Amino acid sequence: MSSEWPLWEVFIRGQHGLAHRHVGSLHAPDAEMAINNARDVYTRRNEGVSIWVVKAGDIAASAPGDKEPLFEPSNTKVYRHPTFFDIPDEVGHM
Amino acid sequence: MYAQEVKSTGKGVKSLEEMEPQERAFQEKIDADIKIEPKEWMPEGYRKTLIRQISQHAHSEIVGQLPEGNWITRAPTLERKAILLAKVQDEAGHGLYLYCAAETLGISRDQMTEQLLSGKAKYSSIFNYPTLTWADIGAIGWLVDGAAIMNQVPLQRCSYGPYSRAMVRICKEESFHQRQGYDIMMKLVKGTTEQKEMAQDALNRWWQPSLMMFGPSDKDSVHSAQSMAWGIKQNTNDELRQKFVDQTVPQAEYLGLTVPDPDLRWNEEKGGYDFGEVDWSEFYEVLKGNGPCNAERMAARQKAWNDGAWFREGLMAHAKKREARKVAAE
Ligand SMILES: [Fe+2]
Ligand SMILES: [Fe+2]
Numbered sequence A: 001m002s003s004e005w006p007l008w009e010v011f012i013r014g015q016h017g018l019a020h021r022h023v024g025s026l027h028a029p030d031a032e033m034a035i036n037n038a039r040d041v042y043t044r045r046n047e048g049v050s051i052w053v054v055k056a057g058d059i060a061a062s063a064p065g066d067k068e069p070l071f072e073p074s075n076t077k078v079y080r081h082p083t084f085f086d087i088p089d090e091v092g093h094m
Numbered sequence B: 001m002y003a004q005e006v007k008s009t010g011k012g013v014k015s016l017e018e019m020e021p022q023e024r025a026f027q028e029k030i031d032a033d034i035k036i037e038p039k040e041w042m043p044e045g046y047r048k049t050l051i052r053q054i055s056q057h058a059h060s061e062i063v064g065q066l067p068e069g070n071w072i073t074r075a076p077t078l079e080r081k082a083i084l085l086a087k088v089q090d091e092a093g094h095g096l097y098l099y100c101a102a103e104t105l106g107i108s109r110d111q112m113t114e115q116l117l118s119g120k121a122k123y124s125s126i127f128n129y130p131t132l133t134w135a136d137i138g139a140i141g142w143l144v145d146g147a148a149i150m151n152q153v154p155l156q157r158c159s160y161g162p163y164s165r166a167m168v169r170i171c172k173e174e175s176f177h178q179r180q181g182y183d184i185m186m187k188l189v190k191g192t193t194e195q196k197e198m199a200q201d202a203l204n205r206w207w208q209p210s211l212m213m214f215g216p217s218d219k220d221s222v223h224s225a226q227s228m229a230w231g232i233k234q235n236t237n238d239e240l241r242q243k244f245v246d247q248t249v250p251q252a253e254y255l256g257l258t259v260p261d262p263d264l265r266w267n268e269e270k271g272g273y274d275f276g277e278v279d280w281s282e283f284y285e286v287l288k289g290n291g292p293c294n295a296e297r298m299a300a301r302q303k304a305w306n307d308g309a310w311f312r313e314g315l316m317a318h319a320k321k322r323e324a325r326k327v328a329a330e
Helices: A031-042 A064-076 B021-031 B044-063 B065-069 B078-103 B109-117 B134-155 B161-189 B193-212 B224-229 B237-255 B280-290 B294-307 B309-329
Strands: A007-013 A020-027 A050-055 B265-267 B272-274
Touching: A007 A031, A020 A031, A020 B078, A020 B161, A031 A050, A031 B078, B044 B065, B044 B078, B044 B109, B044 B224, B044 B294, B065 B078, B065 B134, B065 B294, B078 B109, B078 B161, B109 B294, B134 B161, B134 B193, B134 B237, B161 B193, B161 B237, B193 B237, B193 B280, B237 B272, B280 B294, B294 B309
Parallel strands: none
Antiparallel strands: A007 A020, A007 A050, B265 B272
């Protein structure tokens, strides 16, 4: 059991107009085979119109420990949401 | 069920007060129904139990292709053949989703394969029974996939994100499996006397093994409590077995078939069926490797792995060569 095929993350565009979404991963020797395998593994019931595959090792991700420094600060910036501002009813829809 | 004997390594269920802050935060997340994701902190016992459970589940999907694969070339019509092929291909997919989920916990695919091929890892006892007639394909879809669904539906709520998401995909695909099996049974019981006998014979042979799929009785299932506290398991083995019997008996009646259990009767008080004790000695024998087809199943997996080695290595060598050529050209 020497040369394990690398791991690829699979992203599928479910319908025209939607973004690609992560659906899972699989092993394949190269990108071409990864796309072929992704078709068989993740779109057996017409679930997609487009497939992206990315080598799992090439994905940079935020660490779970970074959750607070990364996402916490936005909690205090409530003015980023439209509901922060009171607009009188007379003004109409805005 | 597909993971019938998962030994959890947690030492008995701790209360929140007994936990260190990290573990306590983890348990509170589970209690609040927040999913645990791959890189997050988790107790070693949780990780190990999940690796065992998910890999056993994956192995079951893969080995589970063999008894049905036996009939692909002999399906009675081209349509039945195409349906069975699609069903078996789904099971391969289920195995792959699950292997990937297990890999997020830090075990490699090759390690899992090695554990299966060396006999160290288990797979469901049900796949160690032979498929003697075409009616067995009906009985498997109806009973085995039916029991699988019973177990997999609650697993969609499992606390571990990747396992839960894999189960959602799997559950979407399973109901076709059960219905195609029941459809085969309906056809057979409407056929000749001989065909109806075939259907009854298949039910006779698959009933008990299907009940065993839910794992040992609760009184002998020592690992349930921790798995339930961790949100890996939602129902006890006996609860699910009861639900399965209650659901399946009326379906057998509709077919005009007799469930092979002299102790089976409706219990008005509990609103469910009473049924005879499962032959647990047979169950443990099959798990130990002494079922009718254990050796055959293992030999088939080993052969597939060994015969495929040149192909796996060849494709990898080709990919590396192409990559090197691309780099050289740049
Ligand atoms: Fe399955
Ligand atoms: Fe299935």
